[in-house]
Amino acid sequence: MSASAVSPSIVGAEQFLQPLTPSQLLRIEGELIGELPLAIAALRFTPAHFDAKAFERLRIPAPDTLAKAVDKRRAEYLAARLCARRALAANAIEGLPWTAEGERCPQWPGGCIGALTHSQGFAAAAVAAGSRLSALGIDAEGWIHSDRADRLAAMILCDSELDHWRELPELARGAWLTRVFSAKESLYKALYPRVKRPFYFHDAIADFDPTRPSRFTLALVKSLDAHHPDGFSVEVRALDFDRGVLTLIALPA
Numbered sequence: 001m002s003a004s005a006v007s008p009s010i011v012g013a014e015q016f017l018q019p020l021t022p023s024q025l026l027r028i029e030g031e032l033i034g035e036l037p038l039a040i041a042a043l044r045f046t047p048a049h050f051d052a053k054a055f056e057r058l059r060i061p062a063p064d065t066l067a068k069a070v071d072k073r074r075a076e077y078l079a080a081r082l083c084a085r086r087a088l089a090a091n092a093i094e095g096l097p098w099t100a101e102g103e104r105c106p107q108w109p110g111g112c113i114g115a116l117t118h119s120q121g122f123a124a125a126a127v128a129a130g131s132r133l134s135a136l137g138i139d140a141e142g143w144i145h146s147d148r149a150d151r152l153a154a155m156i157l158c159d160s161e162l163d164h165w166r167e168l169p170e171l172a173r174g175a176w177l178t179r180v181f182s183a184k185e186s187l188y189k190a191l192y193p194r195v196k197r198p199f200y201f202h203d204a205i206a207d208f209d210p211t212r213p214s215r216f217t218l219a220l221v222k223s224l225d226a227h228h229p230d231g232f233s234v235e236v237r238a239l240d241f242d243r244g245v246l247t248l249i250a251l252p253a
């Protein structure tokens, strides 16, 4: 389908927002979306330039949960909702996602499904018609550099992934770990709305070809329910950008 730019007049009028460049949008369209029937809208944002009146100006309601939030949280919330509104519009739906009380998982209007991410001053929403796709996950992560990678690897990777990771050239380890980390977060966002239960980094394992880091699979290593048994596997699409990686998981209807 398409990678969408939030209206240039909106972005131009708000100091805390920056558009993606046409070539960044093209890369999202070509390398991430491809033939998939979904829309992605994305933006950059700078929390230091955020002001609270932006909610009113942009006609996005601020939920009570943001009342005491710091500007970084308000800015990322707002940037992600602008992306959601744009990605819904690309599916011919007017509206915004909402979050039920006590939940973190967004609900989508008009029979759509979708997912949000905001990280490293980058926000994105992926949205599709529920008749075309049954689950979507999207996640942006900043590059995990080698010193942090050594500390985080055992938390993110299963034992066999760890063995493989330790065999990689030292310089490649941070990027590999970042991609798997982001992919597992995308998997969580894609499957949580279906299984309605938490699951953890060691519950899925990546099958990774280091020569093709932009496409790999993730498979569950434990059953989440009858529809998502041990071995259930999904394709991950990954796109490197300057500050990190963006991963996408889309399951057919």
Ligand SMILES: CC(C)(COP(=O)(O)OP(=O)(O)OC[C@H]1O[C@@H](n2cnc3c(N)ncnc32)[C@H](O)[C@@H]1OP(=O)(O)O)[C@@H](O)C(=O)NCCC(=O)NCCS
Residues within 6 Å of the ligand: 076, 077, 080, 099, 104, 105, 106, 115, 116, 117, 118, 119, 138, 139, 140, 184, 185, 186, 187, 188, 189, 190, 192, 193, 199, 200, 201, 202, 203, 204
């Ligand atoms: C929920 C989680 C995946 C979010 O990822 P993150 O990198 O922290 O944050 P991102 O900015 O990329 O995404 C945040 C968005 O995720 C969405 N989200 C949060 N919980 C969600 C859930 N249970 N299901 C689907 N989407 C969810 C929300 O839209 C949220 O944005 P919002 O608060 O503005 O609405 C992460 O915080 C988490 O709990 N991870 C542990 C579980 C996990 O990843 N297990 C791995 C399984 S293999």
